Amino acid sequence: MSDAEQTGEARRDKSERLLAGRYRLGEVLGRGGMGTVWRAKDETLGRTVAVKELRFPSSIDDEEKRRLITRTLREAKAIARIRNTSAVTVYDVVDEDDRPWIVMELVEGKSLAEVIREDGVLTPRRAAEVGLAVLDVLRSAHREGILHRDVKPSNVLIAEDGRVVLTDFGIAQVEGDPSITSTGMLVGAPSYISPERARGHKPGPAADLWSLGGLLYASVEGVPPYDKGSAIATLTAVMTEDVEQPENAGPLEKVIYGLLAKDPEQRLDDAGARALLMDVIHSPEIKAEPEPVEATKVVPLPPLPPAPSKAPRAPKTPKAQKPHRPHPPSWRASSAWSSSRAG
Template sequence: MGAAGRLIVKRYRLVRALGRGRTGVVWEGHDTLLDRPVAVREVLLPPGLGETARLRLVHRIAREARQAEALRHPHIAAVHDVAEEDGTPYIVMELVRSRSLDGMVAGDGPLTPAQAAPIARKVLSALAHAHAAGVRHGDVRPANVLVGHDGRVLLADFGVSVLAADPAFAPTRRDPAAVPSAASPTAASPAAVPVRRDPEDFLAPERSADDPRTIAADLWSLGATLHLAVTGRPPSQPLGEVPEELRAVLTGLLARDPRRRIDAETADRLLAEAEPPAPAPPVRRSLGRTRLVAGVAAAVLVACAVGGWAVLRPGAEGRAASPVTTPMASSSAPASPTVSPAGPAAVPVTGSATPAPRLKLKWYRSDAGWRAGVPRDWTREDQPYTVAWRAPDGAATLVVEVTAQSGTDPLAALGEAEAIFLPTAKSYRKLRLKPVTSPYGPSADWEFTWKPRKASEGDHLVKGVGYHQYRRVISTGTTTSVLTWTARASDWDALRPTLVKVFSLFQPPATS
């Protein structure tokens, strides 16, 4: 068994154990290569397992984890890597600062239908995405539904759930399930209830006959999870204790015959009927992450190419800034990709080996405390929540948004934005989506090319034309900054030196 401080495959350092179940131990870890926190599941193989059986099981775990690595969805806890050391498999996952659903019920009591329905819909959307990719979860249960401290809802343990019904891990006693969450234990409230966490309680009836994992089985497990969320207990027949608002969806999901079970689309419609209506958006106030994600999807986010960062708009700070037009020191010499001491990570240099001349820049200082070096001859446009600069010929746009939102996970936010953006794009090609080092706080970059499916005159996008975008998210102790640089693909190499300099000069508001 691993120990705190141990380095796995010369990269992942185990920090502290977060939980233990019959299949292994979940650790808080640190990725020393990318300098980021991760969750590491150490799979403890059953003692006495023969060599052939052990190799077959290890290969199966690796295969399932590799499939899960390809899943990218705002409500799926990402699988980053799978490794093996000294014969023990390790699965490296996104570390989610959160509480598990069963932990919430145990500590605070059952949820109301209005609270549970939105959580179930998000888990259902994660399952639908995985099912469309040919991946089955196989172990949907309350311990694997995580509600983040930032409000995100994530389904965890893709790539690990293959162990749930494996006979090699058949329990000899009742073990509490390991919860891959960094949430601290909370004191029980007066409404607290004893919560059974046995994985078998959430496996579809047909799974007991060693049937393969199926879409219908995952949907039954979602129903069982929802049942526990609103009653504090795994499902039983009849469903007399289930709130009336959820009676129809739970009856459909928990049908014992898989052929009579409702599908995901029907379940989502029934859950939506139990979900409270979204409140009207307040004026110049915090809009809330979940509602905004839905709003961005409804608007198709054509403005993504111009940089409107609707996913992270809790306020409107920085809209009434005035520029300082004193020219910055600049020259027509080729720009160096090296970042200035005050700036974040450099934009990786790709494209032409000989950089084009850099545009002349000027300082822009915001009343909200941030400042940016922007192309001198570009036109400034003050938009709701953002400040944008456009090239005279419409070839490129720079958008800056700074909001009073703390605790943002830049990589997760960009992954969420990607999932929303994909339906609007043709010929999408992701060039990078990864964390970067910044002196200001956690940061991540997303670079991609695409063609808009629709023209947008206001956003200067032309249907069928190739575009190239680079986006950076910087999270400080008090703010989130988003820089978005968009250019026609044909102009990208000529403008890249200016992009490098602009990103290196940006300074978010000073933390108080």
Template sequence: MTGIGPDTVIADRYRLQRQLGRGGMGVVWEALDTRLDRKVAVKGLLYPGAVTPATQGQWVNRARREAQAIARIGHQNVVAVHDVIEDGDQVWIVMELLNSRSLADLLREQQQLSVPHAARIGLQVLRGLTAVHEAGVLHRDVKPHNILFRPDGRALLMDFGISTFEGAVQVTRSHEIIGTPHYLAPELLSRTAAQPHPATAASDLWALGVTLYEMVEGRRPFDGSTGYEVLIAVRESPVPAMQYAGPLAPLVERLLRKDPLQRPDAAAAERMLQAVTRDVALDTPAGPRPPEPARQGPPPAAGGRPQVRARRRRDRWAVPVAVLCTALLAGGAWYVWGQQDGTGTGDDRAHGKGTTGGSGAASTFSDTHQVLRIGVKQDQPGLSVQDGSTFKGFEVDLGKEIARHLGFDEDQVRFVRVNSGNRSDYLKAADRADIVLASYSINDEREKKDGVVFAGPYYQALKGLLVRKNRPYNDVSDLRNDPSAKVCTARKSVYETWIRNEGLAGQQVLRPGFEDCVKALLDPATPVYAVATDDVIVAGLADKYSDKTKALDNIEGGTEGYGVAMDANEAGLHKEVCGALASIMKPAGGKPSAWAVLYGRHLEPVMRQPSPGEPVLTKC
């Protein structure tokens, strides 16, 4: 196919609209899937007209097989492939369109990342890479530009334009080195006819090692003023000493061994990353950067104090803002970090119920209370539902786990039904609720307004929309274009503001709770055609009412962290709940955490994806 440009239609279905960028094998386009009326990303895998027709035919067959293998991966850390199209002498791969920032964007913004943040990103990329390798595909261009973040902070491996099957010849022009020089493994730079040194899984793991180094050190390990100097550095120079990698350093050093046979495999690398994410005791914030040539940026400010850009915490894996104590190691600025477990020292004087005053030892909440009352909602499939007098779901079982850690037996736990409009009132009323687990989104302003304090988050949710199945809605813009459509949400929820910001203020309908909105949505006599709530709630309701409703995906608007809420005067109880959550979220003895078990039992069937990992307790 020649004359590719805007308005070109691929396979009578995908209309190219604008270029998104140029990848290893050509141009990536934003396109419209005219059959499903949705935006997608489309990329050609081959250089057209670069070789003879016979060779081009072989390439087409190989590229088709590879694209089909990628499409079957279906991993949460790998970009979703919708379709594989062969049109003329080109193979096109049709992927989900991601309007997200990349790791490269994040590094430009923050310069370097903390050790736990980098380890978590690396672990997610490694898991995606492992899925790719298990499909028999090599990526060949792992780098920060090809790692994107979903709105929930999940890292996503993308751009398979130059990937190849193991053992396959290069799908590129003869004698050309493909890939980005800074991230190419040294064995790929010494290819000869006698020793071709084809790419292997170890080559991709080298690139991951370079990426990990860049995240924590704020610079790439191998650099030069020309491409040739970069290639020589990759092949011959030792790994520059690391100042900020801390417990990540041993893994990075092993991944960057020149001999691919001496690098750890994916399983070993995952074990080392998991150990860092569980046990890392030192967090390195962006500190003084190593000396760099003037062309790469200004030197540190006078007095040696680093110039650090403000960090916008947009992803769910951001480390806690507060650091616990400071230490100086190896001449660099290091900070002790960690999830507080409720056992630290501090002012233990009485603050409300649950502690004793004076100089005596602090009592626990269970010492002064015979029953723990937990507020939950009644109709959130997966999270919490009421069946007669019984409640069940993720939040219900999490509440039981918290109660156990606080010293209550199961027969001492009482569940009470709350909704978004009354849950803070229940916490203030005597003998109504001691804690609330009811998809209560953490918000500093809400804490002051509602007079509550949060512990958590115990879950991170995205924005979602539940719509009637018989309505032609695919995104928020479709609702804007239908003024008669009413969008319902719970009064006092975060969606009141969100709906207004989305230009739907005139279509907003408020109800005491989300369950009232769902009732209106299911009633064909009402003009409520959409319910705005969190994606996990939308997924559960769409599953329960699959014959009448559907979930809309990719709704923008950031994440909401669910917190365990309690009265603001309950400082002692807050400390105990934080300690309980820390224990519940911590894996032990090689086994998954209690949190992960509960997620697998209640939420994985609803979300149709494995656990995203335990969130960081930023409110403890």
């Protein structure tokens, strides 16, 4: 059997696996740096779920394995503490193969990143609706002492029914839990990391709000607010450069700039961002109305050209007259005849 065939056989075996005697693994829904998400069937309750499998990178030591396991368990605990319809629901945590597997609600739909890439940028109003849903989850999380720390388009799901769900609390920071991030390591997407985190300062809720500002920017512009091609260059720009003026933000521009303020003390807070997002949602959208194809138009007619002047008629040429030949008076003829006769 070839290597490709063996790999395929291994995938089929795993996809048919019954996890913890209950969850039947199906197709792979997504892969990340540290985990794989599977579609699965809960054979006890008869419902479809998502199962997140923790994957260990090759050549990893026991200490790093411990850190990853702790991170996964912390993600499950963090999500379970959040009471919000826009947060994915955790159903179960299974310990198998000496690692945890998180069983979660399956959200059918696309990530915001996929929506932007495949369907185009969002209108300012729709972006505000998505932003408000994410803000609701962040508020619930912050009340529980949880910082998400990785708010970005790929971690926001848009369900088929329009519901917006914030996922992946894998690098969340939970108040009261010891930090499990390695010393000197900055985890997260550079384009959405706040300036204070980029400088190595201890983040607060304002750091998640910065990331929300970056998400709103990407929603209407199609690109993140800062992207210089490398992590170091991007983080430097986040700390030192002004964000490039958005072209499609419209009424959303004010909230974007307010959330992307570099000083967390000057940044919009939850209440301020919420008020501005509500203003955008309830503001009338200005749309250019297409002109009907067969629209009746009043168009001035061009001036008529002057009528051509009539050319003067050429004078008629008089007919040639025959030369006049006078006849001899009849009386003379007769007289002459009469005279000769008389002589």
